[in-house]
Amino acid sequence: MMETVVAQKSAASAEAVLNKPEELSYSEQMTKAILPNRYLGGETFLDIGCGQSTALARLLVCRGGGYTPCDIHLPTLEELQKKLVNERLNTKDLDPWLVEDISCLSFEDKSFDFSHVRQVIAHIHSSKVDEAVSEAFRVVRRGAYFLEMDWSDVVPCFEASSYFSEFIAEVRSFAGNHGIDLNFGRKLNAAVHRVLESQASRILIFESQRMAGNYSKEYIEVCKSMIHISGKTRDLETKSRFEDFAEQFGKHPVVSRPPKMYSVIAERFKSATS
Numbered sequence: 001m002m003e004t005v006v007a008q009k010s011a012a013s014a015e016a017v018l019n020k021p022e023e024l025s026y027s028e029q030m031t032k033a034i035l036p037n038r039y040l041g042g043e044t045f046l047d048i049g050c051g052q053s054t055a056l057a058r059l060l061v062c063r064g065g066g067y068t069p070c071d072i073h074l075p076t077l078e079e080l081q082k083k084l085v086n087e088r089l090n091t092k093d094l095d096p097w098l099v100e101d102i103s104c105l106s107f108e109d110k111s112f113d114f115s116h117v118r119q120v121i122a123h124i125h126s127s128k129v130d131e132a133v134s135e136a137f138r139v140v141r142r143g144a145y146f147l148e149m150d151w152s153d154v155v156p157c158f159e160a161s162s163y164f165s166e167f168i169a170e171v172r173s174f175a176g177n178h179g180i181d182l183n184f185g186r187k188l189n190a191a192v193h194r195v196l197e198s199q200a201s202r203i204l205i206f207e208s209q210r211m212a213g214n215y216s217k218e219y220i221e222v223c224k225s226m227i228h229i230s231g232k233t234r235d236l237e238t239k240s241r242f243e244d245f246a247e248q249f250g251k252h253p254v255v256s257r258p259p260k261m262y263s264v265i266a267e268r269f270k271s272a273t274s
């Protein structure tokens with residue numbers, strides 16, 4: 001049986017946090033922006049490759065919706081579970097062991113109203129991308145939300161920020177070595193079309209570019225991920241480079257044009273929901 005996180009008393013405080021955009025990351029803000037209010041009346045969401053952020057749970061739970069997280073990485077799920085408990089989002093019915101691979105989900109067809117797949121497909125081997133898109137759509141009655149960033153035109157706005165160009169080059173090379181396609185954002189639309197062309201769906205596309213600004217805090221988060229991964233793989237040279245970059249961002253903030261976020265929503269036609 002499907003388990004979900006359901007609405008609870010912390011809803012008011014969750015809503016208050018969500019109304020403070022500065023407490024949401026760029027990608028969380030994008031999700032919030034593309035989930036129209038008309039959809040948020042108690043629908044169930046499967047968050048595939050959920051990661052450790054509770055923002056989507058808060059958004060859905062405080063509006064009476066259902067939230068089911070799943071991820072391929074068990075420690076990630078355990079970490080998310082702890083946070084959901086701390087934030088008093090009801091997890092008593094939540095199965096914490098929803099370890100799932102997006103390219104072969106264990107859920108039956110149309111088990112949820114929607115799925116949410118944010119910055120996950122960039123991590124999937126190119127030979128499995130179509131299966132991943134297809135699976136995310138198979139398990140929903142109404143629609144699938146896909147969001148991916150694109151780092152291809154991330155640039156510093158001032159010449160003086162030389163370490164920033166090195167940082168971007170290093171991030172690209174690190175991602176490439178780990179099978180992550182940082183430019184998947186602009187390929188997302190084509191992938192969703194390719195897979196769902198013959199299915200009864202309509203596809204909505206959003207492309208967002210944030211204003212140039214100081215995004216050092218977010219780049220430091222990127223550094224932390226790279227430090228974490230390179231620490232685990234004992235790639236100490238890379239780890240130390242990202243530690244240096246994090247220190248630089250702390251000391252010398254850079255004004256930059258950050259990555260674009262591409263969002264593609266595939267909705268089933270009404271007649272196909274039953």
Ligand SMILES: C[S@@+](CC[C@H](N)C(=O)[O-])C[C@H]1O[C@@H](n2cnc3c(N)ncnc32)[C@H](O)[C@@H]1O
Nearest residue numbers: 049050051071072073100101102118119120123
């Ligand atoms: C960059 S994080 C994004 C997390 C979250 N969706 C967000 O936007 O904050 C990528 C996540 O995808 C998960 N992931 C990677 N490959 C996956 C797969 N084949 N199936 C399910 N999850 C996967 C990772 O474990 C990680 O939690």
